[in-house]
Amino acid sequence: MNADPAPTTAAEPRDAAGRPPVRAATPADAEAITRMRSEYVLSSPLTEDWVRQCTDELAPRLTLKGDARAFVVDTPDGTMAACALGLIHPVLPAPPYPRGRAAGRVQIVATQPEFRRRGYARAVVSALLDHLADVEDVTLFELHTSTEAAPLYREFGFSGNPALMRMTRHRQPAGAVPGAQPDSTWVPPQQYADALPRAAAYVCLYVTDEDDQPLQLHSVYSPGHPWHMIGGAMDLGERPWDAVVRECREETGMTAAGPPRLLATVYGQPRAQRPYSTLQLIFDGGRLTAEQIRGITLNPREHDEARVLPLAGWEALMPARDFVRLRAVEEARRTGVAAYVDTWGNA
Incomplete structure (x- = not known):
């Protein structure tokens, strides 16, 4: 996730509190959010086939019945300058969040390079967290962050836990070789065998x-x-x-x-x-x-x-x-x- 922790003065429109204008994303924003993720979040950009697949996956989840919520800032020409996407899922209660109910994971925070350091990331994250807490009744918030963006999330009350270890397990397609890299590096079994x-x-x-x-x-x-x-x-x-x-x-x-x-x-x-x-x-x-x-x-x-x-x-x-x-x-x-x-x- 990228962030713009030191906003600078700009001539863009601001609301009464001096914040950039933020709006809730709709299913029509799914492709733009997917492309922001591809360009500024993932280590390798998505192919066009993957962009279409992810767009089709995300669009229905951005409806009221879906589990995704996003907030964006638009550029003057109507393209997307920044976005924050969160996913909601139910959780069981625990002492730190006794009501249980729902957890929210901040999945994507991205800003186009030419619009960074204007407070856009702070604005979309703030809107997302407020919505998740006040409207969706989220009681547990989670995210993964880079060192550069960590100060921004600390401002919103996030804290690291040295006792936690992040581990990932990707389910490999049928026929994939055990131990091979998942997803982007997977090749069909016969193609892999031919290369041995x-x-x-x-x-x-x-x-x-x-x-x-x-x-x-x-x-x-x-x-x-x-x-x-x-x-x-x-x-x-x-x-x-x-x-x-x-x-x-x-x-x-x-x-x-x-x-x-x-x-x-x-x-x-x-x-x-x-x-x-x-x-x-x-x-x-x-x-x-x-x-x-x-x-x-x-x-x-x-x-x-x-x-x-x-x-x-x-x-x-x-x-x-x-x-x-x-x-x-x-x-x-x-x-x-x-x-x-x-x-x-x-x-």
């Missing part, structure tokens, strides 16, 4: 024999990654551990036993041949007996061999970036500290 970075999600299951030697599968379709852990891409909407269980069953015929224990998170940057980032979650599949390893049933369309080797033995069979991942996962299993790798897939 893309990532392909994968899961892996790290298993070893009883001597902690890693088991890996040989791919029939990926010469760039010939040996890799059990796993694959997650399906849309699939939970990571559910994807692990599915991939393990499809690739080996085994059933992964939980509970899930995450060993590593592996991130890969987008590349020309792979436009999306990759995010891998690698879980501990435990230790297999020799009999369990012999019982692995491979899907011939994906793999043609399951092999167990000491960690050092894998280095010569894999690209360096793949071995870095395998070594990090082995260390995570051995130390109990989850690994984080963000260089996987880099050239």
Whole structure:
């Protein structure tokens, strides 16, 4: 809210007490009040669509049956120079306002810059408060103010309360992302999703024999990654551990036993041949007996061999970036500290 706390002498008409001529607003003033709010109260001006929407909302509320009351000062050419808008709502009684009845919130006080320091804000606020108290029987008055305007409201009997904390909660439209800024910054869900970075999600299951030697599968379709852990891409909407269980069953015929224990998170940057980032979650599949390893049933369309080797033995069979991942996962299993790798897939 702006204010003009130090009035100056002007040639405009004044009443017998020397005050600017103030009149009660009517529904016809709704657009002018909305534009004053847009220009001088809000942090960002309203679009024309919002001006029309707010005007249509305010106009019926400025009738006798509505809950809005406003007072204005007009310029000599009939436009609005200043306005004060209050909203009325019922309240329960309390010791400071034992009659209860109604509360009035001073919602808007605005003056066009070229008409400030003429007492216009003081005049419209005074008229509004008098009307709310004498006509509407308001017993509790509230407002939020800037530091600059606070002296004006103190003159009318307002006082701050350090025990009060102002908190706001905006109801977000359906589909809005939790935590996103409300109203003016909200965008449709699909538009928001399109602006997010893309990532392909994968899961892996790290298993070893009883001597902690890693088991890996040989791919029939990926010469760039010939040996890799059990796993694959997650399906849309699939939970990571559910994807692990599915991939393990499809690739080996085994059933992964939980509970899930995450060993590593592996991130890969987008590349020309792979436009999306990759995010891998690698879980501990435990230790297999020799009999369990012999019982692995491979899907011939994906793999043609399951092999167990000491960690050092894998280095010569894999690209360096793949071995870095395998070594990090082995260390995570051995130390109990989850690994984080963000260089996987880099050239």
